[in-house]
Amino acid sequence: MAPDKNRGNNPPFKFLEDIINPTMKRRTSKNRVPSEHMVTLHQRLYQALNLGIKSRDNEGWKWKCTDIEIQRLTVRSISAFVGCISSDMLQHPLVKDSVADMVMAMVGVTKSQNATVLGLAAEMTITFVVVLGNSIPFHQLSKLVGSFSCLLSFHQPSVASSCANALNHILTKLAPRRLKSHNEVWEILKESNAVDCIVCSLQDYIDGRKSYENFQEMASLLKTILWRWPPSRYPVWSNVKLMEGFGAICKKPDSSVEVVVLQLYSSIALCGSGVKKLLQNGETLVPMILNCMDSSKPQSVRVEAFKLTQSLVRLEQGWSAIAKTCSESIVRAIIDAIGGWGLSTGKVATDQVPLLSEACKLALITRWEGEHHSYFWKRGVDKVLLNLLVDNFYKNRSSQSCSSLEELIAAARKGLDANYLGVLRPFIWANLGWLVTHCPEDFTPDTHGNNCLDVLLTCGCLTLMDSLHKGRRSSLDALVISELQPASKAVLQMIHSPCKYIASKARYILSELSTPNVEVYLDYVLSTSIEVGNVRNKDQTVVDLIIFSCLSALPKYHSTIIQKDGIMFLSTFIKWCLINNASITHRKQSAFNCSRCCMPDMEDWEGEDTLLFFSLWGLAELMQGQHARLGRNHGELISNQAVSGVDFGGSDVPTLIGKLQEISGGTSTSPGLRWCATYILSYFGFYGFPSRFGKRIVKAHHTKELADVHLKLSSGECLRVHGVIVMVRCPSLIPSRVSPSNEKLSAESSMGQEIEQQGRNFRREVRLSARVDHTTLMELLRFVYLGFVQVDDDLVRQLKMLSRGCGFRSLSQLLSKKRPKWGTKVPCLEFTPALGPSGHYFSDIILQAKADEVELNCTYCSLSSSHIHVHKIILWLSCDYFKALFQSGMQESHSQTIEVPVTWGALSKLISWFYSDDLPQPSSGCIWYNMDVDSQLLEVHPYVELCWLAEFWLLNDLREDTLKVVISCLRSSRNLSLKIIQIAADLSQWEIVEVAANCLAPSFPHLRNSGDLESINEELVDMVRVAYVRLSQTGDCDYSD
Template identity: 45%
Template sequence: MRSSSSSKQAADNSRGIKSHILTLHQRLYHALNLGTRCCDDKGQKWHYSDIEIQRLVVRSVDAFLDSISAESLQHQVVKESVGDIVGAVGSILASKREATMRLASDVAVKIVRMIPSSMLQPHFSNLIHPLSSLLSFRELRVAISCASALNLILSNLTSKREKKVWEILKTTNVVGDLVENVKGYSTENKATEYFQEMASLLSKILWRWPPSRFHVWTDKKLFSILDTVKLNPDCSIKIAVMQLFSALALCGNGTNKLLEDGEGVVKIMVDSLDSSNPYSVQIEGLRLAQCLMTSEQGCSKIIKLSCEPIVKAIITLMSKWSLDAGKLAKDQMSILVEACRLALITHWEGDHHFYFWKAGVDRVLLRLIIGNSDTTQQSLHSLSLQEQIIKLEEVFDTDVLLPLRPYVWDILGCLTANCMEDFFPKMHGNETVFNVLVVCACMAFVDSILTSRQISHGNACHSSESEPASRAVLMMIYSPSKYISSKARFILSEVLALKGKDYVGYLLDSLKAASSGNKFGIPSNFRLVISLTSLACYSALPKYQKHVIQHGGINILSSFISWWFDNPVHLNRSSVAPHVQSHFSGRTCCWPSSEDWEGEDMLLLFGLVALAELINAEDRCGIFQNQIELRAAFIRDLQEICINNSYSGPRWYAAYILRHLGLYGFPSKFGREFRELLTDNEHSDVELIIKNQEPVRVHGVILLVRCPSLLPPEELLKEKVFDSSYKQDSDSCNRLITKVRLSAHVDCQSLTKLLEYIYSGSFEAGEDLVKKLKILAKHCNLQSLVHLLCGSNPKWGTPFPSFDFTSALEPAGRNFSYESFFHYSFWVFVCRVRLRDFICVFLA
């Protein structure tokens, strides 16, 4: 029973509450005190042995909740009652007495709906356990109410309590019960609401807790049932099925299972994107598509199944919007955001890029930037570039569509980064539209520098579109498309000239401040990202390039990179571009690790991009002049990036800068050790014969893995067209020496350097030799080396060349002697190298 002192305290706390609520509160506690209360580390619990008392308690709770308003929820009397209410209802649910279950489960739903989540969080466990154990209750109304209450609880669950809740769900076998309930829906002709609540709850659990997914995607009968249920025309059923598919698709294995019969899943997804559907259906279709294509592998599978329909649906949803009294409806904004998120599949290479351009994606993006004014778009076509810039400034700051800007810039950047060299916008539409879009991006680029300066002066302003706009201009400038690259450079120069501002000094000062050891924070990181991105763009503009160099840009950037190497600042893009965080960020599992081009090293990457452009423009002989030790240290840093960095972007640009310093190729971890094999004639098994030159002895297994073009075709080997001879080695093993005659155009010096690359990954050479090597590398189909020798900027997203020889362990199918003797000798050598490396690391 409650003491008199606690009653007095409650009376003091009750001041300001309506007398009707106080009366119901007194009745509630009169009913509660008919039972026994106990407290432990899990919260407060009540025990009632009599059914009539249980009914009285539940009705008292129900009446008390009905009397509460949003205002009265803030009173202390109500707040202090929450724990007792939850404990009592939870205890009654746990008793599983049929006479009270329906009323108690309905009241549980009311509790979760009415009482704020912040007040309920400490007491959730008292509800979750009994609710979970009732999901398979024989009375469907009770099971539905319990599922509904759990749906509401999990929707508001904080990440802090996820672990504790998951332990409860495992104990009560919730996933297993829900799977059986979903499977029983179609066979037992249960209500639509039953399936909706069960499937929705199951999808929420799959969403939050990856370990729960295995039990679901391995259930063949469940997938068979869902294949039938997904054909149901009821919108609520469609939504529930797509939510379940979306949660399963967060698992790589789940996606593979869904796409075994890909046409069915893709069809329901594409059909849901039709603009005739309710917004709720379209939203779930968009989210399902995002989950299925969250990785490059998933995107590739979907694109192969239904590329054009998906792209058309995305473009349609991004186009169908209108302003009412200058405002955009909330539903329309939600659809636009989700459609733009899905359009970020342009991040991956594939045929969908062609269809995006064909569908007029540039017109759609421009409309999202400057609004719904067709007059404005038409008037821009007849204006000069300077007049366009002035005109666009009038409409550029439209607030209505600002939340979409980050997505627009990312989509534009991804599209231009993945273009072919001969891409030309006029091939798919109006060239002027694309040019105006570039003007808008360049204007946003300049604004991003202004924003970063405001931060440096203590202003808390942080424009969400600053980083995406800067990145989009960077990607356009370094686009493989010659048209896009040249157009972006020209327009950015004009925009900067019209603005009349010189930011080079400010940008370089930001880097100097960072290199001096200033502490970093989110604002500082944001300023650094903008500074480095902007410098990479400035450095590509002839008019500003010299200015950057004259201000010591090369030394400042190289010092920053060396400083970063000693003090690496790993930065997730989401910290400076929050829009990249999706509903399922960090929730995926079982996907093969995909190639991340920049990862957490975006500061290093952008610094390398800017430096590479400056070194390319500057007389390389003047770099580190009379600074031999500094040059050697910088080369070591770049080689270290190539060897040990986790991401391809920094590795590619480090190799690109090394090229300008006379070192070509892609340094590898065991390059020096493998280079030594070139002089190991004892274990060689192939002779490359050059006209009027001494034969070059090499190892067939290495050529087979790294450059099979230097070996004769397998069928010719079998026909013994090529000369062969036997040689007895020291171990009395017969070893076949295969002789390969090379073209008369191949010279010994070029071949030696090429072999050095094949074995070690890199080599040092002068300009004259590089010209010859371009031709030889092209004939040998070494595309990455050709790209590097030609001095072309690395294409965004291109994987860094691998020098992994483990594939040589697999059966080669070749008729070489290394399949017997050399295979063994070669891998003894490799094991020795790796053991030595392991010992060095261990001792360190």
């Protein structure tokens, strides 16, 4: 209620009655008339406010009262009025118009130094934000944030903790709000040094300078801040003493303290760098977490322990670090949590669901291969999952067992119809899918009369068939799809499980469950669900595609789908997906996901483009029966433009192959999509994954330059190859036990029988087995160099045998037309192992950086300067400068050491790019933003050098990659631009200079007046000035954003 500006210096609330009465008379459909009691409390509120608001300046009325009694009266009046507000009165003008005045008083009262008043104010503020909630305008909340954040360092711990509790309640009311509002609040917290105050206070508790009585309030506030604002995390996880203290506190027998410390750890684990820091202390942290997971602990503690572990193992690297020592213990804790509920009552209480949910989520460590899978099966994971899926299945059935398929179906149907614990079903299906995916080939379930796995397989197939009928009848809602999609996907994983028992059982059950309606459904999918341009519900279409793929894998429907032009429909739909980029991007992002930092997004193996993925998977199923039609000579197939009897949706064969190769070689494409495209390409005679790097390396296969190994066939033919390339890609061709000191060396190998060292060029000769012929070896070597090869059918059998003997598992699998296992990683073409001990034997040159302060202790030589032992062939392939140098015949071409005109930091990154086509990235995220400018300069300077060198040596791809890094760093740190602009100008890197000038432009007046521009020359100052003028004229956004 704003004061009347025409009332001069009169108190602002003198004529309150004139305002209240008309307000009370207004009735709307949304607002009730306030009660007499509420009106009375409102009048008393403003009488109290009138005593404290006595000053007015240009910004309006201000609270100016230091009288403690008036402050206490005001606090009590606000508390009484707010306490009588019901939810249906929140939008009434009597309440809405009073919020600003109450906040004004609260802000004024918090300036008091009286502990009693501050304690009352903090307690009242909690009531205020709880009752009014989201009806409080943001600008009023921000005032409260500023007031209470300044009280976190109050000299009395009890008051500081009360204010921390109040601030915590205020901050929780910010969501969901605009991102800009969150940023404004963070600036307020940063200005008041809120995080530093909390950390100091917590350190006092840890060191014993304060009692633990108020620890929880401070820790809870820190957790909230860490959860919402990524910039707050670095000062916490980088504080070694504080982190050690948290671990010590968690050992205290106080469950409330354990909960808040576990929540603190989880908030820190939202930062990728924080996760690494926590795992560095894994020897003490992980046992503490396992202790908190124990069934003897309160449920609230166990829930938080499971949540924390999920954050630590969110990426495979985290799980690998933990699994080395305690994978079995974690599996035991998961099974105890998931299976323990049914031991006594046989029913799940409502308050047990959060524990079951978090344990099921953590069980998704099954998505990674490892020994932990055997522990899950050993502890009866199939029985545990089944009891969750169909209401304590075996406890209710006692000793009964399903001996026939009909009994299996009846039992599964009865359990599924109960719709028991539906909230857990997506996690149950996801876990089952990964468990069957990573089952070994010879796995056989240990039934002991309780065929749990068979019932689970049946439940999955039943759910899939139900979704088949539901999807055709009507549009499915999001809740139904959220279960059907993981269930259908789990069935697809069952069908393609490497375990023969599971795959055959799932196919058999699904075949028996299918009905005549299936053919009607297939018509529906082909003609309606994947009709080009008519995809209305993408999630439902994904379910249809998964079911379609499952049915395509069954012999009884495979030929039917082919006859119905399934290949044509799918090919057309795939073409549409590629053109329209029809990925599903509407997945809900929770605040938990949105606040992560310093780590990549966790993406499913199939990626977000599930429409394209499952379309390709379905096409791959149908291609299996078309091998004979595609012919044996794939060169003729491509040149003929078409395949007799196979319609690829209007695409000619070369176009289809080109699109598939783009997917297969796309570095930003999901692993699942790349594998699907590669698998389909194998039916056209293409094997492996094309890459930019492979195209660079394969040039060596076409030349004899710098070849230092002879592969001698039994026929006497000899092929010259490059030892370092063959050693890294196919070590079995080159025996490992060699000694350069002997003239003649021999070693055992699966392929090579003897090595000879010949002459000063260290020529080596490897004699191959009589089973290896020239043509097959040439194709294998092409794959060694390129990572990709085209082979006609008449060579497939021999190449498959040779690739298996050489350890090329992925090539052997593709040649055998075996489907990729769900979750399989894409093999990487790189030669960085050659920089280690195994590659040193083939090293024939040293690259030395220009003089700097870095000194290296080399294992291989006595040079103390910064240098690295490398291989001429890699340099020759990667850089035309080196190629010309080695072919020139000049003195430098025979030198054993070449100096590169950059520092060691730049040289090491250059070598990494030469050997992997991958440029190492600078520090990022929390670490980057918490560096001082000089530290950031040390990180970026090598990349500026590389930009110059790449331009000088005509390395266009490297320069493009490096330029992106430098520009990104400059735009994230304006102060860095002032340091870089002169360095870039000295190296004539004008693109970088221009970006730096644009970043400095908004600050030009300040930089000019402060004299900071004196460190750069006039030409650069003029560039910054011009950028500033341009910015002023256009009114564009800040260049540094």
